[in-house]
Amino acid sequence: MxxxxxxxxxxxxxxxxxxxxxxxxxxxxxxxxxxxxxxxxxxxxxxxxxxxxxxxxxxxxxxxxxxxxxxxxxxxxxxxxxxxxxxxxxxxxxxxxxxxxxxxxxxxxxxxxxxxxxxxxxxxxxxxxxxxxxxxxxxxxxxxxxxxxxxxxxxxxxxxxxxxxxxxxxxxxSQIDQDLLESKPIDLATRTELEAYYQQLETVLLKIGYLYPHTAFHRLQKFRQISDRANLTSAEVRMLRGVMRQVDWAVASSDK
CATH class of the missing domain: 3.40.1280.10 (SPOUT methyltransferase, trefoil knot domain)
Structure with missing residues (x-):
């Protein structure tokens, strides 16, 4: 247990x-x-x-x-x-x-x-x-x-x-949970890793105009639910954060 x-x-x-x-x-x-x-x-x-x-x-x-x-x-x-x-x-x-x-x-x-x-x-x-x-x-x-x-x-x-x-x-x-039970141990992301990703995601989505400050909290809840259902690993979170960094760089470059 x-x-x-x-x-x-x-x-x-x-x-x-x-x-x-x-x-x-x-x-x-x-x-x-x-x-x-x-x-x-x-x-x-x-x-x-x-x-x-x-x-x-x-x-x-x-x-x-x-x-x-x-x-x-x-x-x-x-x-x-x-x-x-x-x-x-x-x-x-x-x-x-x-x-x-x-x-x-x-x-x-x-x-x-x-x-x-x-x-x-x-x-x-x-x-x-x-x-x-x-x-x-x-x-x-x-x-x-x-x-x-x-x-x-x-x-x-x-x-x-x-x-x-x-x-x-x-x-x-769920099927994902069954996969976790029946496979070798998986390095699931911690709440600290996920929270850092959610904060970065919110910042980027606000910057590109997908989110607005007055609706960001509720819209981010949907992203949280999707990610939590996926049982993301630490490596997957690092990959997603890398994508966010690249998006952030691309937006900054286009503004110059």
């Missing part, structure tokens, strides 16, 4: 943070990342809620932004508490966790959870390839942060006992 990290963005409650640490250890997970936390992970209250998992809090990595938290990940899923009416499809928990578990054992994958009061912003969501929602009663859809993390950890535990060639994995995987 790949290494799963749990990423919490701007968590405000020490009790929530401690409870997340506890439930992670319940299911054998240790890799906790905190993005700009608004509470003290070393507080007595956090440690009290963590019970026998204080090391999860102590060893948590603290970073300033979501891109830094998933920089070396090949796959990342954003969790949302409501159905997104945007263009990125929202998948259920089991499908999402199965998609993460299909990566090779050396891969880094992430589950991203937003702040308790606001969830994840559109800007934060765009750094992930998939959006997941836990199916709950629509009359009372609100889940506590630790409850949401616990449900995902449980699904991950189930996947550790499912052979990759099982009917479930084959039913959920």
């Amino acid at each position: 790949p290494n799963l990290r749990v990423v919490l963005v701007e968590t405000a409650g020490t009790r929530n943070l401690g409870s997340v640490a506890r439930v992670m250890k319940n299911f054998g997970l240790q890799d906790l990342w905190l993005v700009n936390p608004l509470c003290d992970r070393h507080s007595d209250e956090a440690k009290h809620m963590a019970v026998h998992a204080p090391e999860v809090l102590t060893n948590a990595k603290v970073v300033e932004s979501l891109p830094l938290a998933i920089a070396d990940c090949q796959r990342a899923i954003a969790t949302v508490g409501r159905i997104d009416q945007g263009e990125m499809p929202v998948i259920d928990t089991r499908t999402a966790i199965a998609w993460l578990s299909q990566m090779q054992d050396t891969a880094e994958v992430a589950l991203v959870f937003g702040a308790e009061d606001r969830g994840l912003s559109n800007l934060e969501i765009q750094h992930c390839q998939q959006v997941m929602r836990i199916p709950v009663n629509p009359e009372y859809p609100s889940l506590n942060l630790a409850q949401a993390v616990g449900i995902c950890c449980y699904e991950w535990q189930l996947q550790t006992n499912v052979p990759r060639s099982s009917k479930l994995s084959r039913q959920l995987a």
